[in-house]
Amino acid sequence: MTVRARAVLGYGLLVGIGLAAPFLVYPVFAMNVLCLALFASAFNLLLGYAGLLSFGHAAFLGAAAYAAGYVTREWGLPTEAGLLAGVAVGAGLGLGFGALAIRRSGIYFAMITLGFAQLVYFLAIEIPWTGGEDGFQGIPRGKLLGVLNLDRPLVMYYFVYAIFLAAFWLIQRTIASPFGHVLRAIRENEPRALSLGYEVSRYKLTAFVLSAALSGLAGALRAFVNQFAALPDLYWHTSGNVVLMTLLGGMGTVTGPSVGALLVGVLENYLAGLGSWVTVITGTVFVLCVLSFRRGIVGEVRALVKRSF
């Protein structure tokens, strides 16, 4: 099988599962998985292709959720405007955090992003309109283009799915674009990229803002799915979770983060009855993954396929 045929088959399978999902599982669950998959894919753009480990991506997801909720519930703007607000807030925060964080690398970069994210978390606790511990509730789903009623689960599902596919396409396009090639070169040998005349920090910042904007899209979308925005979205636990999903599925693979998000989503949803044991189980899965198949699920499958063809 050629690479292209394999890719078509792989994507075809994914699209098929996505189309059938709301008939197989609870639609709200499927939508939440899609939002997390988009979030993890956006995160992977930064970690897997620019080599930057951010530990503050919860800020983009969470802040965008509040922003989308605010402009629709308080100002009565349509859902589309809510999504745009989420993307704008994600990109804006990404530009601010990123401009400062990319001056450092490795653990220092991670800590700066974590610090900023915690700042946003405490702001959300302090600002009155966020609803504090209760969260920002009653976000209206509204009507798509003023016509399609998004309160109907199937309509909402396919809306979320369409946005997921579009964003996913943009991410994989970015990876394969001229920009993506430069990003890979920087990740592989930064001093060399610099000596070839690339202003390395501008490329990193662009990748950071793109990743933050797409994380914002995921956050805004999720606010409409669940009809609320809450503090846990902003908490550092969410930033850790996205690292987990990405590594589990396969960092630096196009579909890996989505697979990771699905797995984590399934674990959290179907084992919810076990209470705090879920954390122990996901933790164990994570440790096993890092110890025994470091390339992640998709990464290992890809290596296996490469060997056998």
Add this chain to the structure above:
Amino acid sequence: MVPDDLLLETRDLTKDFGGFLAVKHVDLRVRRGAIHALIGPNGAGKTTVFNLLTRFLSPTSGSIWFEGRDITRARPAQVARQGVVRSFQISAVFPSLTALENIRVALQRARGGTFRFWRSDRVLEGLDGRALSLLADVGLEDQRDVAAVELPYGQKRALELATTLALEPSLLLLDEPTQGMGHEDVGRVAELIRRAAAGRTVLMVEHNLPVVAGLCDTITVLQRGSILAEGSYAEVSRDPRVLEAYIGAQA
């Protein structure tokens, strides 16, 4: 020497690493079109000079002039875009990229549009012709689809040189281009450098004296961060101070 003839000049260049003067008051003058060698015992400050020239390090004092412009405060990428391109002591390739892709990274920068994340990478195929001819120049045309990490050492260095030449630099800075090479590879790389030097200026750090003798028209000898002697190979190799400091130190 007519000052107009100078492509690169440093004035009183000094680098102080917390009390250790790695480079002391160096006035280096590189003539346009020259193949200029920087030699000296280990720890003489050769690589530090390179890092200062390419702005990977900032000098403590002194200035650097290229084409009559002061580049002492320019950013590394700016210096590279002005035509000062370096190679590294340890071969610098993009390991998981193929040989062809390595060259394309360099060609892409000159082409522009490197921020276009929404474009397909098929637009890069337009660079393949030039990339292949650069690969052929260094004898790597059959390795176009081999990941750089899998190339033997000598070919990695050849790939690095081809990538550097893809930028058509007016000043080529080579940091120990033959280091760690077998006899056969040394001869090949020296020949590559000779061809690459046509129409441009080369400043190279090199330990292999036969290579220096065969290639370079001007030689600057550094010792403990200062210039000890300068001139042609014949002049420098007769200089008693050089014999004592350099050859004597090696014996």
